[in-house]
Amino acid sequence: MFSSVNSMEWIIGVGERTLVRVQGxxxxxxxxLRAIAWxxxxxxxxxxxxxxxxxxxxxxxxxxxxxxxxxxxxxxLQGYYSLxxxxxxxxxxxxxxxxxxxxxxxxxxxxxxxxxxxxxMTAEIxxxxxxxxxxxxxxxxxxxxxxxxxxxxxxxxxxxxxLVAIFDVVGIYGGYLVGVKLLGVSGxxxxxxxxxxxxxxxxxxxxxxxxxxxLIISWVCCYKGYYTKMSSEGLGKATTEAVVLSSVLILxxxxxxxxxxx
Amino acid sequence: MITxxxxxxxxxxxxxxxxxxxxxxxxxxxxxxxPSGEGKSxxxxxxxxxxxxxxxxxxxxxxxxxxxxxxxxNDVRKRFAMLFQSAALFDSMNVFDNxxxxxxxxxxxxxxxxxxxxxxxxxxxxxxxxxxxxxSELSGGMKKRVGLARALVMGPxxxxxxxxxxxxxxLMAKTIHDLIRSMHRVFGFTAVxxxxxxxxxxxxxxxxxxxxxxxxxxxxxxxxxxxxEDPAVREFISVNEENIVQV
Ligand SMILES: Nc1ncnc2c1ncn2[C@@H]1O[C@H](COP(=O)(O)OP(=O)(O)O)[C@@H](O)[C@H]1O
Ligand SMILES: [Mg+2]
Numbered sequence: 001m002f003s004s005v006n007s008m009e010w011i012i013g014v015g016e017r018t019l020v021r022v023q024g025x026x027x028x029x030x031x032x033l034r035a036i037a038w039x040x041x042x043x044x045x046x047x048x049x050x051x052x053x054x055x056x057x058x059x060x061x062x063x064x065x066x067x068x069x070x071x072x073x074x075x076x077l078q079g080y081y082s083l084x085x086x087x088x089x090x091x092x093x094x095x096x097x098x099x100x101x102x103x104x105x106x107x108x109x110x111x112x113x114x115x116x117x118x119x120x121m122t123a124e125i126x127x128x129x130x131x132x133x134x135x136x137x138x139x140x141x142x143x144x145x146x147x148x149x150x151x152x153x154x155x156x157x158x159x160x161x162x163l164v165a166i167f168d169v170v171g172i173y174g175g176y177l178v179g180v181k182l183l184g185v186s187g188x189x190x191x192x193x194x195x196x197x198x199x200x201x202x203x204x205x206x207x208x209x210x211x212x213x214x215l216i217i218s219w220v221c222c223y224k225g226y227y228t229k230m231s232s233e234g235l236g237k238a239t240t241e242a243v244v245l246s247s248v249l250i251l252x253x254x255x256x257x258x259x260x261x262x
Numbered sequence: 263m264i265t266x267x268x269x270x271x272x273x274x275x276x277x278x279x280x281x282x283x284x285x286x287x288x289x290x291x292x293x294x295x296x297p298s299g300e301g302k303s304x305x306x307x308x309x310x311x312x313x314x315x316x317x318x319x320x321x322x323x324x325x326x327x328x329x330x331x332x333x334x335x336n337d338v339r340k341r342f343a344m345l346f347q348s349a350a351l352f353d354s355m356n357v358f359d360n361x362x363x364x365x366x367x368x369x370x371x372x373x374x375x376x377x378x379x380x381x382x383x384x385x386x387x388x389x390x391x392x393x394x395x396x397x398s399e400l401s402g403g404m405k406k407r408v409g410l411a412r413a414l415v416m417g418p419x420x421x422x423x424x425x426x427x428x429x430x431x432x433l434m435a436k437t438i439h440d441l442i443r444s445m446h447r448v449f450g451f452t453a454v455x456x457x458x459x460x461x462x463x464x465x466x467x468x469x470x471x472x473x474x475x476x477x478x479x480x481x482x483x484x485x486x487x488x489x490x491e492d493p494a495v496r497e498f499i500s501v502n503e504e505n506i507v508q509v
Contacts, residue, residue, distance in 0.1 A: 127353075132346045133350050135312050135346065135350065136346060136350040138312060139310055139312065139339060139343070140343075140364050140367060140416075141337075141339040
């Protein structure tokens with residue numbers, strides 16, 4: 001039996017927690033809007049944007065190439081095993097390429113960027129918060145969102161799609177290595193099946209995904225760093241939360257986009 | 263003139279400032295003393311709009327900055343510089359670039375003049391040739407001095423110094439005090455300093471104020487402050503003098 005007082009308290013508790021959540025989401029959303037608005041106001045910080053492109057993009061290339069090649073290789077193994085049952089090993093190229101371009105390239109590259117660059121972004125901004133470097137910027141009449149956050153968002157919007165493109169190409173080549181060189185599928189049919197199966201809208205969907213993942217990563221990771229609580233535990237917590245939230249959002253948003261794009 | 267009227271500030275359940283009334287006279291060096299954790303740093307941050315009061319007003323001349331946002335607040339901040347208690351150096355830049363940063367950002371000096379200006383400032387704080395070092399390679403005292411150089415180089419109207427000499431050896435503390443005093447004499451900026459350095463601060467300050475239990479409990483010209491009979495003031499002064507002797 002519920003006592004009515006207890007259930008009242010329970011309902012109020014749920015209501016309060018919901019309000020806090022909704023408020024938190026609004027707060028996050030405002031943060032993004034303000035950071036984006038600052039992109040269009042002078043001074044334009046091209047040097048900061050270049051630095052971010054280097055950090056998010058160039059420095060993630062190695063880990064992206066590494067994961068891409070193994071993903072392509074394992075896709076070829078699995079695909080060969082399934083397709084062989086129907087005697088259609090010739091379609092291996094298209095199976096690998098479509099899974100790469102439509103799904104695995106954007107998602108896996110984005111998850112790798114989150115782990116490598118996203119967590120570092122949160123830590124960097126969080127340390128600047130804790131050690132009052134953000135306050136120091138503000139006292140110099142420099143807007144910290146414009147100086148710190150906007151370049152990271154732009155950097156991620158540009159770098160993530162490029163990394164995804166690299167992931168796709170390397171992954172397809174990894175599939176070629178295993179499928180053609182190891183398992184003996186004909187090279188000609190591997191490439192021609194890709195050419196005939198992959199359509200422009202597959203590529204377009206992949207680009208759309210990768211751009212939105214870039215936004216999610218930079219948004220979530222910058223937000224968590226910017227509002228780090230003033231302690232070293234706060235920093236660890238912020239970094240963990242940033243990686244978890246941005247990974248979850250990437251997967252949820254991926255499902256949503258896929259269902260719309262199909 | 264910076265004027266605080268009934269400023270109250272809480273963090274969660276902890277009420278740090280409980281109605282601060284304070285007038286900082288223009289062109290003078292005012293030192294705020296008081297026990298650790300009483301909210302002296304919080305008080306300074308209110309003067310430059312880094313923190314907003316829960317209640318009360320913060321006036322810089324004829325502007326209530328507790329109501330200002332973004333651009334209007336930045337216009338006021340352009341008249342300030344601040345040395346943070348933690349120094350707050352940018353750890354992505356070396357010492358030289360830290361000191362040059364406000365000059366470049368605010369366009370206060372030609373790029374060709376910057377090396378001369380920055381090196382000159384580093385010399386004054388006793389850091390000749392340290393320009394290429396990264397903040398992580400510096401001791402606490404050196405960081406403080408770089409932070410001081412970064413604040414002074416802007417040549418602002420108002421400078422806030424949060425414990426400029428804490429963590430320095432007595433000789434370096436004296437050098438820094440002399441530097442602040444002489445820069446103050448030459449440039450006539452309004453200075454607000456937080457410090458524990460008793461009795462030295464009485465020698466360099468024009469005014470002294472004491473913060474305790476979230477309020478300003480005493481403020482007087484430096485000479486008169488030392489004669490104040492209030493037991494809390496007497497106790498603070500004597501305890502800090504004893505500490506100096508023990509060191
Ligand atoms: N941003 C903040 N968030 C939460 N608490 C704070 C913050 N800044 C200061 N405090 C608290 O306010 C009190 C006064 O701090 P502070 O002004 O640094 O003291 P001090 O007089 O030593 O400079 C301390 O208890 C500190 O923990
Ligand atoms: Mg302090």
